[in-house]
Structures are given as structure tokens and as C-alpha cells.
Amino acid sequence: MSIKKNVIFKVVIIALLVLRILKRILSSKVVSNKQLVLSFLLVSLTSICLYKFDSITQLIMDPLFNRGGASRFRRRIGRGSGVSDDTVDTVMKRGGLIGGLVNDGNTCFMNSVLQSLASSETFVSLLQDSSLNEREFSCAFRNLMKKLNTKHYKHGHDYKTNALLKTMTKTPDKNFLLGYNQEDAQEFFQTLLSELESDLKKNKKPDEVSPPSTPATSSSSSSSDDEKAVYSSALPQDAVLGNANIGHLGKVYVPASQIDPNLKDANDRYVPYTLLTPVDGLSAERIGCLNCGEMGGIRYSVISGLSLNLPSDNYGALKLTDLLKEWIKPEIIEGVNCNRCALKHVLDYQREQLNKLTSSGSSSTLLIDKLEERISQIEGELKKPIIDDDAIKNLFTDNMMQKSSKSKQILMSRPPPLLAIHINRSVFDPMTYRVRKNNSRVVFPLKLDLDQFVAEPDEINTDARLPMSKKAVAEPVNTEPAEEEEQEQEREDEESDSDDESDDTEKSICSKQEYTEYQNPMSNDSLEGPLVYQLRSVIVHYGTHNYGHYIAYRRYRGVWWRTSDESIDVVSESEVLDAPGVFMLFYELNSLSEEVEDVDLTVDIPELEGSNDEDEDQDEDHDEDHDEDHDEDHDEDHDEDGTAASQAGQRDSDDDDHYNQEQQTSQAFAMANL
Template sequence: MPEKPLTIATYAAGASLAAITLVYVFGPTFFLDDEASSTRKKGVVGLHNAANDCFINSILQALAGLPDLRIYLIRETHRRKLDGPEVYNVDPERLSLEKRPMRPWKLEGLQKGTVTYALKDVLDKLNERPIYRKTISPQSFIRALERAFGTRISRQQQDAQEFLQIVTERLCDEYHAGSKARRQAHKLGISITNGNTVCEKQELVDQLGAAVAEAAAKVDKAEDVQDDDPIPEEGFPFEGKMESQIECLTCGFKPKPAVSTFVTLTLNVPQKSSTSLNACFDGMLKVEHIDDFKCEYCRLEHAIQYKTKELSRASAVETKECLQSDISKLQDALEQDPEKPPEGVELPDLNLSPRRRIARHMYISSFPKVLAIHLSRSVFSVGSVSTKNLAKVAFPESLPLGGILNQKKYKLLGMVAHKGGHNSGHYEAFRRQVQPIPYSTPHSFGADGVYS
């Protein structure tokens, strides 16, 4: 990514042990709730901070400003209600056949989406338009989360990024468990809904406006045309895929990339007075060179050379035939798949294989609809107390990611910032007001600003 600093917005020094930037992409254009002519603050529902819950409240407020997440929650809850409980009940016989059997109560919670329902309920309340000052309690969601994991949420650590990671991973697990249950029910001949029901569309209109509902329906139609799956799934909006690719600088061989999924990205903030979000991404996505690596392709080539020398020295007919057979198998493996050595061929000792220099780089192969970025500011050193990196980080309102041919642009929708030191402080949330007509207005940069 370019080194040119981004100056659209700057996050001041003292920001976050766990600064989280939430951005949005791949959806309809949402109007911003910001009337330039009004000097009165819009009514916003608050959250009680009863027991040092700022790390929980700030994350919930940030999540409440994500239309894509709310659309997903509406669809997922409606789908589960229409499918009926028999689809998501735990079958003991099928559970016993799993490679890694899970406890029945835990699997039942995943398939029934207990945290999904609880999060939808609290986000709906946070997006109400109160005519007076109103605050609600997050305890219902916290209790649902504690029941899902069978443990209490500690107020000692108070890490907003860790809480976001737990919530998003749980939602992702519930989505995949529900999707698996639906596919299993479909195989058994149970009728499964594909969404887009009348009640679902009506709730989308009520919660997010008619324009958002129509745009979401258009996206669904485009996805359904490309997807031949009998049960179309739009996926969890936070889930993306990351690939790690290595290349031998001697032979140019590239093995299959290692694929991993993510729901949040953690970027380390460079230890300098000021930097940019691009520089933080470069720290993760830059090309890294590694020495003394055992390349599979080079190892097979070395084995062919080794056996060719033995063949020139061999005198027995059986030995020559065996070596020629091994060389032929090794050459076939080089052409087909160097990562799978041929069976029955004894390779030279691994210590004798040549050591190569490789280049390794990571890239996002599947972009999520909602990208959550964690700026890690913790500085750990042996024998001393951990400290907080106070570097200023400049970040844009519109974030382009990807290559020239597959570039995606994300729009900043919210931020969670931490004030204080490494071991204490307070979390604050900033979210863009995204409201449906008649509250919305195209004047997004008025006197009151776009965040509240």
C-alpha cells in the first residue's frame, strides 16, 4: 500500500489500547442522519454503565450503527422462526457420528442462535428514536452470552477488542451451525425457507427504510443467480478469508496457499510519533523474506540429482531398475504435485536438502461486508511493565483495499477509542447515525458532524 499519509481524519495521542474501526461495504447507499439546520442533538438511546461495562457498551453502540449487521440479524432470526424448532434441535445419533463431538447443550445453543437473538434485541432497542432521554441495560445480552459459554464475563480485564472478538466469533459459529443444520434438514426432506418472506421484508422496511430493503433484495437476486445452492446463504457479514502465500526465490515454486478465516483484523501500530492506517496494513501485508527454508520442489530436484549419481555408480541390474523407477516417480511428482512426494521412494536425509530463501506475503482473498480493524497499541518488553503506544494514527473515511482489478472500498461507520494508560482507562464509541427516511437527510457534513 502507498506510504502517502492519509489526512482525512486523525486519531489523537492517547487513543486506544484496543482501538476498533468498523467500516461498511457492498451495500446500498445509506443516508446520514444529520440535519444541518438543526442545532438540537438527535435522541440516542444510551446504555447503563453499572459495573465498569464501558468495554461492553461501546462495542454494542458501534455494532448498532452497522446496517449490514442488522439486516443479517433480521434475516437470520426470521429464517430460524420460519424453519421451526425441529430443524435446529440436536439429534443425538447424528452428534455421535461427528468427528469432534460437541456437548449437546453447546451445539443446541449454536444451532438455535441464542446470542443472535439477544444481539438483535439489544440493537433494535439502541436504534429507537426516543423523544426523551432514554437508557437501557445490556444485562439481557450479557446474560445470554454467559449462558452460551457457561461462564461469567469478567469485569477485571475490560478489553473491548476481546469482547468484540468473542461476540463476532460466536455469531459466526451460530451462523455456520445453523447453516449446517438447514442443509442436513434439506437432505432429510424437511422444507427450508430461503428468506425474503413478507414479515422479513416488512421488518427491514420498519427498521432500516424502504430504500435499504429494496437494495438488499436486489443484492439477493444477483447472488441467487450466481449460486446454484438449493439453500442460498448470504453469509456472516464479518467473515472474510486470508491467504498466506510463499514462493521459493530459487526455483519459483509456489505451494498451495494456507487459507484462514477471520472476523476481525489486528494491526500493530508502529512505534513512532505518528503513522497512518496504510502503514499499519503494510506491517501485516508486506512481503517477508525468510532464509534457510526447505523448498519441496528443490528437495525433489535434489533427490533426482542424488539418485542419478547413484545410478551412474550402480552395477547391479536390480539396483539400476529400482533407481530408474524412483527417478521416474520423482519426475512425475515434480510435474503433478511437488508437495506430495511419491510413495515407496526413499528421499535423501532432510538435513542434506538445500536451504533456500523464500518470500512470504499475506493477502485478503475474500473481503467481508463489514471489516473490523483492531489497532494494537500494547508494547511488551521482557523484564518491564507493558506500556501503551501513543502514536497518532491517521485514517481515511473511505478505505480502499485489494488490488487494481479487485479493489474494494470500505466506508467508516464507527470507532471505539480507549482513553487512559495500558492498564486502566475508559472506552468511548463513535458511530455514524444511519437512519431511514423520514429522519435521514443527504446533508451528511452539517454543523453537528456525522458522528454522535
């Protein structure tokens, strides 16, 4: 049942009750305090019942709106997008319908994330770990994943998220009448990960969980790295280095020589990092001087997905790979201090002063000795791979400061088994001083090769004047545009102002033909490699920045499903690739992303005793209502079923209206004909 209908129904019931009571009170000559108290209690009790027991509301409202049960198999096969009958038959043999999720008042942002994660074999497998049996949140989480992936065949089923939310320490805010306040799907995704990581950390020893690293620019960070670093002789026999065994969760080791080259025996030591979940990977960040090439050590950090920003202006179409290239693009930082450049400047000055004294025949031997001692100290520091801040404080003079330019660049050092990509569509509008949504289309492929965005430790250049990845082609970094380039830019600006007709074509970064070829599944079939990822799910947002609706496309049982809360549809691959408003993408490593017809993700797993009793009772009641409605709907013809589906689809009218404009032909068929 839609959020609006749910709320309207509750308001109408309460309003009718209040009017009825007022009528009785006004018609009565004498109104006692007892009557007023009883009336107030009656209205309050009715309000609480309608708020707390949504199943009652749904039981009344479903027949009124001809829903026939929210979980009924309203099959609009592909909505006219070409899903064959053979595909439907195959899906039925593999288990039929997947589970839906009840919208408990603005919970579409939760439902889309949960449906997406249920399509990942690596994520579901982690939840089945027996070490999580005693953790309430993890048990509720995997039980919900199990229900979504259960073989429902013809009889679809919807589940509530109440049992999961009750186990979370941090949940979205809930409004008394309107339900949950609509939030960001990516924020809820991070909240789920935080809860899961908390459970996983409780099962590990304190020394098995390492914090993110910090660059070795101070003595405190150096001592911290020294404590964590492990000698190669002490490494476990199954120690994971570099990108070996990407599906591995646990400790991975990075050469200490890259984090802090000044560390004792750095070339023979490694720093461990702990990856807890399948979405965890390692990023490598390098900040270095473009003049001398020195960088303060590679900063390795554990990341749980990527967030890619869209341009401030709306564009016709943007390739996902272009956004990733923008993410790894070096950022130039002007007017900053460089320890090595500063000491070199001081050294040149001190040598110049020493030459003046010796050439003039000065008798001040004490001053000459001091200068020679200082020069010797500076030369000793310059021999070190990295000059730390303490040396600068002792040997540097503030009035001799010399600014330089630095480059900042980030790459993935070890990509996660399940890559979560967030498309940040929030853009600040300087005209209105408000944040708005960028509606540019993001074109994404079925298979994604991350090779150009990944650099293992031994593939990273420690000289900041060179490309960070040794695989990249060296390009000169121009920090000060030439005068000719500035004049050329001015001419381009004048032409763009005078030629309004070129706006539409220039704002389309890739043409329609280009992104069709980019998405073409046939061109991706032959794409192989150790870092090739397969698309598993897509979260789409319809609406404005502050309000809208989330849906999810997920691949399961060999087909693509469109999940919009309780509404479940089989769709074609082309519909998924043409989805507008892409908000999140989930890619799974190709070697780990097996088709689910070969993998059973619905195995029996132990539940935390008593954790889901209430949810199970609600599901049983829901199932009884669904079965009765489903039997009635079996006798309906195609036209009646299509009408019911149309009425049921009013809840997500924002996305359906947009969808119907693109897909004019729509076929509905009853499950009885399968």
C-alpha cells in the same frame, strides 16, 4: 453515574451501617447472640441490595451530583468544534438522540462495541432475520440494537445490557464490589460474534457450514478437499464466485486448483466456504519457495476482521494504509525445507552416480537398473504441480537435506461487507519485562480503498517468486543483504546514535500536513470503486495498558455521535478524525453503507417472549426518573447546564481531560432552545 462514585457510595452506606451497629452494640451492656445475628443479616441484606439494584443507587446519587438523569440531553454541540444549528435541526427531524448504555461497573468496553455495531446497516439487518426468532441471544441482541437506534428526539434514554449478557454462554468476569473486570473491547467483539455464529449455525444444516481450509501438503488434507470440492456442473445457479456480490452471506466458492492442484479434475472443481456474518470475509495465504517458486497450495480461511500491529516504538503518526501494507508485506522464512528443491537435489545426485557407473563400464546391471528406476520416479513426481510429503518420505534421503528460503504472504481474497480493524497497541517492553501500551496516533480516512490489499483467486500468482497479487509491481526479494548495504546500515546506526535531535522528526512516519491531506473529507468524496469502504464507527481507548476507558464515535442519522456510556454528544467530523488512542475501526462497503436518514433501522421486530421483561421494567423506571429530571433541567440556563455537564463528565475524566486540552472552547445549550 460514574463507577467510582457508585462504588464509593456503596462503601460509605455499608460503613455507616456497620458503625451504627457497632455503636449500639458497644453502648449495650449485654450483647445477645440474636443481636449479633440480626446485625450481620442487616449488613448482608443492605450489601446485596446495593449490589443487585443499581437503579436504587443511581436514584439516590443522581440528585446529589446534579446529573438530572444520566440520559438527559446535555447538549454540548460539537464541544465547540463547529456543528451548525442547521445540523442539529436536521438531526431532530430524523429522530433526535440515540440511546445510551448504562455503565454497570467497568462495562465501557462492552458499550463501545455495541454502539459501534448499531451503526452498521448490514449488521442490524442480519439480526432482523426471522430465522433467529427462536434464538434467545440473537433476539436480545437485536432488541438492544433497536433500542439504541430508536428515535428518542429530545428525551434521551439509557439501557442496560443485562438482558443480553444473561443469554450469553461466556460473559466477562464480574467482581462483587467493583463490577465487571475490565477487558479488551476486541475480545468482547469476538465473543459476540461467536455467540451469533452459534445461533446461525443452529439454523443451518451440517453440510452448509464448512471449516477453514488447510494447505494441501499431505494426503489427509487432499482427501478432505476431495470430499468438499464440487464439480462446476453441480454448482447452484446463483453460486457466488470471487468478489461478486460482496454483501452476500452464505456459501462462496473458490477454485480447487489453487487449494490443491493435484486434486483430480481440479480445474473443474470448486471448494465452498460459508460466510455467516457481515464481518466474515476470506483471506488467502501463500507460502512458497523463493528458489523454485513452488508453494503448497493457497490456504483460504474465513476471517472476522483484521488485527494490525503497531511498531515497538512510539511514533508521531502512522497511516492506516501503511499498517495495512505492513500486514500484506511478505515475510521471509530462512532455513526451511522445500520438497521440490530437495527432490531436484536428489535427482542431480542420482544422475551423477548413474553417469559414473556407465562411464566406468560397471557390470553391476542391478545397481544401474535401480538408479534408473529411482530417477524415473523422481522425474515423475517433479512433473506434478505440488510435491506432497508422502513422495518426499519415499524418495528423499535425510542426509542430503538442502535448506532454502520461503516467503509467506497474506491478502484478502474476499473482503467482508463490514470490515472490523483492530489496532493492537500492546507492546512488550524488554526493559521491564512487561506489556505496555503504544500511544502512537493512527491516522485513518473517511473512505478506504481496499483494492491494493485484495486479490481474487484469478489474480493470485501461484509462483512464489512473483508478487502474490498480479496487480502488484514485481520487486526482487533480497534474502541476503549485500556487504555494501550492511556497511550503509552501520553508518546509519552510528549517525542515529550521535544525532539525538533527529529522533523526534524520524519517529513521525507522516508529517502533520500529510495526514491532514490524507484525512481531508473533500479529497475522499470522489473516491469510488467496487472496494471503497465508508467509515461507520471508531472505538477509542484512553489510559494505560491495564486500565482505562473506552468510548465510541458512530455515524448515525447523518451526523457523528460521541458515545461514552450514558453520555451522548453530537460532534464534528474533524473531531472523529483527530481522535487519539484509536483501538478499533469499522468500515462498511460504500455501496451498502447508505445514510440512515434513508434507511429505518428501528422497524418493529418480534421479541422472544419473556426474554426482556426485567430489562423493560428497569428501562421504564429509568425513563420515569429521566423525564422528571429532564423537565426540571428545561428551565436551567446555559451556565447551569454547562456546570451540570462538567460534573457529570467526571466519570470519564481520563478522556475528557485529554479532550479539553485539545478543545479549549466548549458551548453548551439547553434542548429547550431547539
